[in-house]
Amino acid sequence: MSDLTNTDYLEYLLKSLSIKSTESLSWLNQLRAQAIDRVSTQKLPTRRDEEWRFTDISPLTHLPYQPSKLECNLHAHDIEHLTLKEAKNRLVFVDGHYSQDLSTISDSAALVIGNLPAFVATHASILESHVGQYVQFDNNVFAALNTAFLRDGALIIVPKDIAISEPIHLLFIATQNEVTSYPRCLLIGEAGSNVTLIEDYVALQQATYITNSVTEISLAANAHAKHIRIQRESAQAFHLANCGVSLAHASNYQSVSISLGSHISRYNLDVRLTDEAAECVIDGLTLISDRQLADTHTCIDHMKPKGTSRQQHKCIVNDAAHAVFNGKIIVRPHAQRTNSSQSSRNLLLSKTAQVDTKPQLEIFADDVKCAHGATVGQLDEEEIFYLESRGLSPEVARNLLTFAFGAEIISRIPVSSLRQQLEQAVLNQTQSS
Amino acid sequence: MIDENSRTILSVQGLRASISGTEILKGIDLTVKSGEIHAIMGLNGSGKSTFAKVLAGHSAYEITGGSIQFEGNDLLKLPPEERARAGLFLAFQYPIEIPGVANTQFLRLAYNTVQTKRGKEELDPLEFDDFVREKMKLLDMKADFLDRSVNEGFSGGEKKRNEILQMALLEPKLSILDETDSGLDIDALKIVANGVNQIANNNNATILVTHYQRLLDYIVPDFVHVMQAGRIVMTGGKELALELETRGYDWVNVDKSVAGIIA
Numbered sequence: 001m002s003d004l005t006n007t008d009y010l011e012y013l014l015k016s017l018s019i020k021s022t023e024s025l026s027w028l029n030q031l032r033a034q035a036i037d038r039v040s041t042q043k044l045p046t047r048r049d050e051e052w053r054f055t056d057i058s059p060l061t062h063l064p065y066q067p068s069k070l071e072c073n074l075h076a077h078d079i080e081h082l083t084l085k086e087a088k089n090r091l092v093f094v095d096g097h098y099s100q101d102l103s104t105i106s107d108s109a110a111l112v113i114g115n116l117p118a119f120v121a122t123h124a125s126i127l128e129s130h131v132g133q134y135v136q137f138d139n140n141v142f143a144a145l146n147t148a149f150l151r152d153g154a155l156i157i158v159p160k161d162i163a164i165s166e167p168i169h170l171l172f173i174a175t176q177n178e179v180t181s182y183p184r185c186l187l188i189g190e191a192g193s194n195v196t197l198i199e200d201y202v203a204l205q206q207a208t209y210i211t212n213s214v215t216e217i218s219l220a221a222n223a224h225a226k227h228i229r230i231q232r233e234s235a236q237a238f239h240l241a242n243c244g245v246s247l248a249h250a251s252n253y254q255s256v257s258i259s260l261g262s263h264i265s266r267y268n269l270d271v272r273l274t275d276e277a278a279e280c281v282i283d284g285l286t287l288i289s290d291r292q293l294a295d296t297h298t299c300i301d302h303m304k305p306k307g308t309s310r311q312q313h314k315c316i317v318n319d320a321a322h323a324v325f326n327g328k329i330i331v332r333p334h335a336q337r338t339n340s341s342q343s344s345r346n347l348l349l350s351k352t353a354q355v356d357t358k359p360q361l362e363i364f365a366d367d368v369k370c371a372h373g374a375t376v377g378q379l380d381e382e383e384i385f386y387l388e389s390r391g392l393s394p395e396v397a398r399n400l401l402t403f404a405f406g407a408e409i410i411s412r413i414p415v416s417s418l419r420q421q422l423e424q425a426v427l428n429q430t431q432s433s
Numbered sequence: 434m435i436d437e438n439s440r441t442i443l444s445v446q447g448l449r450a451s452i453s454g455t456e457i458l459k460g461i462d463l464t465v466k467s468g469e470i471h472a473i474m475g476l477n478g479s480g481k482s483t484f485a486k487v488l489a490g491h492s493a494y495e496i497t498g499g500s501i502q503f504e505g506n507d508l509l510k511l512p513p514e515e516r517a518r519a520g521l522f523l524a525f526q527y528p529i530e531i532p533g534v535a536n537t538q539f540l541r542l543a544y545n546t547v548q549t550k551r552g553k554e555e556l557d558p559l560e561f562d563d564f565v566r567e568k569m570k571l572l573d574m575k576a577d578f579l580d581r582s583v584n585e586g587f588s589g590g591e592k593k594r595n596e597i598l599q600m601a602l603l604e605p606k607l608s609i610l611d612e613t614d615s616g617l618d619i620d621a622l623k624i625v626a627n628g629v630n631q632i633a634n635n636n637n638a639t640i641l642v643t644h645y646q647r648l649l650d651y652i653v654p655d656f657v658h659v660m661q662a663g664r665i666v667m668t669g670g671k672e673l674a675l676e677l678e679t680r681g682y683d684w685v686n687v688d689k690s691v692a693g694i695i696a
Contacts, residue, residue, distance in 0.1 A: 381492070386529045388513035389489050389522075390543040390599060391550065397514075400534065400542070407533030408582075 035147035042141040054324040055295040068095035068179035087169035096181030112157035134216040134244030146214040153184030163194035177207040185215040189223035196226040203234035215243040219251035233261035247278035254281040273307040282311040285409035289318035299328040302335040317353035328360040336367040344374040402430040439466040447499035459663035468635040475660035485611040489523035518550040522605035524596040526612040531583035590621030597628040614648035626651030646678035
């Protein structure tokens with residue numbers, strides 16, 4: 001494939017797409033048709049777009065990868081090392097396609113869990129009222145592409161007042177080279193429910209591919225959800241992800257997102273506190289090296305009074321890697337007594353590492369507390385001295401502090417086997433001798 | 434305790450040190466022998482905390498003159514970690530917080546590092562747990578102290594107790610306590626002082642760096658030194674601290690002649 005111009009690229013992608021009238025429910029076809037329409041009127045973003053000014057996505061135009069094929073040759077033992085012993089429910093998607101053989105569902109009586117197509121007929125009205133509602137694609141070409149290619153995905157509905165104590169593991173495994181997969185997740189937490197969801201993107205080999213994912217989460221009144229998102233794709237992969245969260249009255253959303261993989265990755269997280277007294281805690285860790293680029297854009301939108309948000313984002317950047325964090329906090333005119341804090345801390349481990357961090361506060365109410373701060377730098381010499389004074393060598397002191405910098409975020413993941421895997425990943429990537 | 438036959442642990446002679454070209458220590462002489470407790474008192478800016486950091490090997494300070502012998506060896510040749518392994522301990526005025534690392538992991542790492550360098554056996558996590566819990570009794574510390582991140586969210590008193598716990602674990606020959614009393618209420622002060630008193634013995638020595646006499650009600654020094662403008666201007670017994678408490682540091686200025694005689 002020779003190089004394509006920006007517009008050609010999107011056209012080329014759409015060529016492969018046709019909506020068959022025989023396909024189920026018209027609302028889904030309509031949504032996809034709208035998305036296709038939106039794709040055809042948009043362009044790939046460039047660095048001239050404010051939302052993309054730090055991230056050059058143009059290498060994508062060289063990779064007009066077609067949707068992945070449904071060809072899963074994996075067996076249970078191939079993914080054993082990726083499973084989490086705490087998770088009794090595991091949905092496995094291979095290159096975006098659901099694999100029933102690799103998945104384990106043990107709570108089908110307590111909750112609705114499975115892949116989207118299985119519920120399109122039985123849960124049409126609820127799906128219609130949620131799919132595409134929290135991640136808008138009008139001005140987001142990647143979300144539009146994902147929606148246009150929407151074929152499969154994960155669906156979880158936690159019924160009213162049901163608490164699921166074990167985490168639910170959504171495992172997205174990349175196996176094919178030079179393809180695009182379009183994972184899709186929808187989590188609906190009904191009133192008073194409680195669930196922990198792990199969204200986990202992994203690769204079995206160092207392939208070049210594109211993951212374009214969309215996750216939508218809706219929490220009704222007093223619902224609680226913990227959302228753990230692990231991006232550990234191949235180092236040659238492109239990962240473009242959008243997550244939209246809608247929080248109703250006094251609901252509580254806690255998110256920990258960890259970005260380790262991909263050549264270029266972009267994660268947009270939009271959280272809307274649509275009713276009073278909603279709470280969210282948003283934690284992020286980016287750990288990259290070589291020439292990786294990882295861009296995290298978050299938006300926390302306080303739409304109603306008495307909402308609380310706390311956000312901490314950290315980046316550990318080595319070699320010539322480049323991390324971006326843009327954290328927007330909106331407090332709407334009527335969202336009085338909002339309490340919001342944001343911290344962005346960045347650790348540069350080499351002279352050529354780069355971080356762009358941008359807090360962006362848009363506050364239109366007057367009775368609010370909004371604290372924010374950002375730091376970029378090396379390890380603190382006073383902290384190193386403290387550890388040396390306890391007998392540790394300078395190398396061990398630096399390694400410990402670097403590890404701790406990442407481990408602080410990882411420690412908030414409520415799944416111990418996953419915590420251990422990630423702590424090991426931090427050790428592997430940060431420890432020098 | 435003063436004993437004619439005790440050995441010299443620390444010998445400082447004519448020590449001068451600067452930071453960013455500004456001289457802070459302007460010729461300090463001090464000898465500390467085993468079994469002794471010394472208090473170094475002085476106003477803020479007198480150089481007493483700098484002296485503590487220089488002893489521990491802080492790299493921000495440049496040594497511009499004088500010498501420090503630690504058990505007969507040239508301390509200034511050693512980087513901070515080797516000073517710690519040789520048996521010098523500094524309890525920090527502001528201990529750092531390390532979120533993400535459990536206190537027990539940190540304590541065991543420090544303990545095992547120092548043990549190994551002293552040619553002794555390491556302890557595995559279970560053995561260490563027994564060992565550290567025993568030491569924690571000295572300081573009336575709760576068990577959850579071990580599982581929490583290092584100093585994260587600790588109260589002022591808890592941080593200082595954690596410093597003294599490290600001191601108990603590392604068994605230093607010379608402990609330097611930098612303003613350990615600052616920010617402590619009276620109960621915490623008693624606990625910390627009790628811990629220090631139990632660790633002090635005939636084979637080690639302690640230097641208390643403090644602004645106030647209060648700590649010295651609970652840890653009774655053998656010597657009190659008054660620092661001013663980077664020098665020790667007066668030395669006396671424990672009664673000197675009381676004198677300072679009632680008459681203030683200005684009295685030292687007035688009585689420079691007295692200072693000269695005593696020192």
